[in-house]
Amino acid sequence: MTSQIFFNGGFFDETEKLLSVQDRGLCFADGLFEVIRCVGGKFLLFSKHVARMRESAASLRMELPYAGEELLRACAELSRRNGIIEGELYLELTRGEAPRYHTFPEGVRPNFFMVLNPLRRMPEGCWTRGVATVTFRDIRWGCCHLKSINLLPNVLGKQYAKEHGAFEALFFREDTQGKYLTEGPSSTLFAIKNRVLFTPELDNILPGTTRKVVMELAGRDGIEVREVRLRLEDFLGADEAFISSTVSEVMPVIRVDDQTIAGGAKGRLTDRLQTLYWDFKQDHLE
Helix, strand or coil: CCCEEEECCEEEECCCCCCCCCEHHHHHCCEEEEEEEEECCEEECHHHHHHHHHHHHHHCCCCCCCCHHHHHHHHHHHHHHHCCCEEEEEEEEECCECCCCCCCCCCCCCEEEEEEEECCCCCCCCCCCCEEEEEEECCCCCCCCCCECCCHHHHHHHHHHHHCCCCEEEEEEEECCEEEECCECCEEEEEEECCEEEEECCCCCCCCHHHHHHHHHHHHCCCEEEEECEEHHHHHCCCEEEEEECCCEEEEEEEECCEECHHHCCCHHHHHHHHHHHHHHHHCEC
16 A cells, blocks of 8 residues: 655545656755654654744745644544554645746745655664764755755765764864764764753854754753853864754764774763753654
């Protein structure tokens, strides 16, 4: 049986041809996306993800054409129709279909769809033993605060990590003082030193939903949190390190390129934040 998707207000078999080759998402990457974790048939921080998409759409002079309650009902129906209760919900909004001219078309309806996929398989032991990462130059554009579907640099970073036996790439930029880390192609970076939690400042990076949750949980647990320009050497010299995302949650990092960090093992504060996040997750499903 093939999967069902939600497209422009209705449910369709995923094999149906619904998008025009002149969709602006295909031609210009003129669109936005979100990924939401499905847990037990419910959706983690659904309202916050939809609010971010709506705000980002407004900044690009687009409109998300559905109320949150309507979308949440559609998500529950996707879960029911596909028999998926542990999964990853993908939402995409494009400006719509029009002849391929750069300027905004007038009177065009946006395209919006949602796909619910089964939760991807993670490397064995990734949350207990940690994962390896590699550095990769940050070649993205100047609007990384938007969750744009223009993800080719992220794809290249992920492929580079895969080809080098790593779970994630760590984007870096350079200034007069050398290399500093920004984020991963699909994750936020954290380092712990002397019981202080450091994460890159919001300087042309995504203000991740999971990032914000982790920072708030740490603060409430008495862990000092600092947003800084996170130098590569400081990350390498951290007592503990981890990445976070909707799917990775709180995942320890034990290697960067050829260098072991954090003693090559998950640290106590990382373990504590994992527990806090997993408890938080169960209380924030919609």
